Amino acid sequence: MVVNFLLGVVKLIGGIVGNSFALIADSVNSIGDVITTVIVLFALRVAQMPPDEEHPYGHTRAEAIAASNVALLVIVSALFVAWEAVQRIGVGHAIPATWTLWIAGSNVLIKEALYQYKVRIGRRTNSAAIIANAWDHRSDALCSLAVLIGLGAIRFGGPSLMWADEAASLVVAAAIVWSATQLFRASASELMDVQANPDLVQQIHQQSLTVPGVKDVETLWVRKSGLEYFADIHIEVDPQMSVAEGHQIGHHVKDHLLEQFATLRDVLVHLEPHGHAQLHKQQAASAAQHDSAK
Numbered sequence: 001m002v003v004n005f006l007l008g009v010v011k012l013i014g015g016i017v018g019n020s021f022a023l024i025a026d027s028v029n030s031i032g033d034v035i036t037t038v039i040v041l042f043a044l045r046v047a048q049m050p051p052d053e054e055h056p057y058g059h060t061r062a063e064a065i066a067a068s069n070v071a072l073l074v075i076v077s078a079l080f081v082a083w084e085a086v087q088r089i090g091v092g093h094a095i096p097a098t099w100t101l102w103i104a105g106s107n108v109l110i111k112e113a114l115y116q117y118k119v120r121i122g123r124r125t126n127s128a129a130i131i132a133n134a135w136d137h138r139s140d141a142l143c144s145l146a147v148l149i150g151l152g153a154i155r156f157g158g159p160s161l162m163w164a165d166e167a168a169s170l171v172v173a174a175a176i177v178w179s180a181t182q183l184f185r186a187s188a189s190e191l192m193d194v195q196a197n198p199d200l201v202q203q204i205h206q207q208s209l210t211v212p213g214v215k216d217v218e219t220l221w222v223r224k225s226g227l228e229y230f231a232d233i234h235i236e237v238d239p240q241m242s243v244a245e246g247h248q249i250g251h252h253v254k255d256h257l258l259e260q261f262a263t264l265r266d267v268l269v270h271l272e273p274h275g276h277a278q279l280h281k282q283q284a285a286s287a288a289q290h291d292s293a294k
Contacts, residue, residue: 001041003114004033007107018097022147022168023104025081029140029176032077033133036070040133043067047226058265060226064190067132071184075177082173085166098155104148111141126263127227132183139179146171196222196229200261204231207260213237213249215274228265231257239273246271 008030015023043066049059115137122131150168157164195201201222208217219234235253237246250269257267 001034001037003110004030004037007110008034011103011107014100014103018100018103020097020100020147020151021085021166022150022172023100025085025169025172026104026107026140026143026147028077028081029143029172032074032176033136033140036074036133036136039066039070040130044127044227057230058225058228060228060265061191063127063226064187067187068184068191071180071187074180075184078173078176078180081176082170085169085173089163089166101148101151101155104144104151107144108141108148111137111144115141125227132186135182136179139175143172143175146175190224193223196224200229204233204257204261204264207257208233208235208253211249211253211256213241213245214253218272219270225265227263229261229263230265231267232270233257233267234270234272236272236274239275 008027011023011027011030015021015025015027040063043062046062047058047060051058115134118130118134118137121127122134147168150164150171153164201220204222205217205220208214208220214235214237216236217233218236219232221232223230233253235250237249250271253269254267258264
């Protein structure tokens with residue numbers, strides 16, 4: 001956050017003094033990152049709050065809510081920058097100073113370093129907000145590269161390539177909109193309770209079958225909420241066993257899964273008599289054939 005703030009201030013001053021709207025556009029990007037980081041930090045703190053009477057499932061969705069709102073804010077700011085760049089095309093202005101190239105070039109290296117650092121943390125903690133924030137750094141690095149190319153074209157091409165500054169600004173705006181749209185899609189998908197990664201679902205399925213007494217897994221739903229997951233699983237057990245015995249197996253499945261998967265917040269286990277699902281499918285198929293014959 002501190003690095004982004006300093007970069008934003010330096011690029012803003014450099015863009016104003018050095019006559020580069022592309023640097024000003026890039027400064028808006030960095031200052032927007034500061035706001036994004038503040039919101040993500042607050043959301044992560046809220047997400048870690050324990051469940052209460054009003055929120056029995058916890059507060060983990062705060063991360064996805066924050067991410068989606070941040071994405072919309074970033075998109076609006078990018079569209080504003082793009083509009084300003086379009087307005088400036090064809091309008092004469094001074095050639096940007098040579099030292100603005102150094103600001104743009106340094107920003108490329110710093111942003112790429114931030115991306116490498118943050119994406120490792122995001123993958124380790126499985127945080128969608130942090131990974132999205134990391135990719136925002138990568139897009140910023142590419143934006144700065146576009147600014148560097150645009151400024152270089154003006155410096156070496158002269159007034160005839162003055163439009164390159166605004167063109168670089170439009171590239172920056174397009175990259176911001178693209179990354180923000182990806183962030184919004186990911187966060188909105190999480191709010192819609194999309195099924196978790198197939199690999200994780202398969203691992204949970206396999207671990208459930210290792211619990212003694214579990215004959216099969218009929219249904220398994222796993223949804224991501226913040227940094228954690230909630231699982232709903234229907235296991236098949238011997239239809240002749242007592243309710244107490246089936247209840248005990250259900251507890252063993254829940255305890256085993258929570259022990260094996262640190263990211264699981266809770267597991268809801270439902271019992272089904274073994275063979276019931278297959279019988280139900282056969283009855284449904286027979287009914288369908290009967291209706292078709294009619």
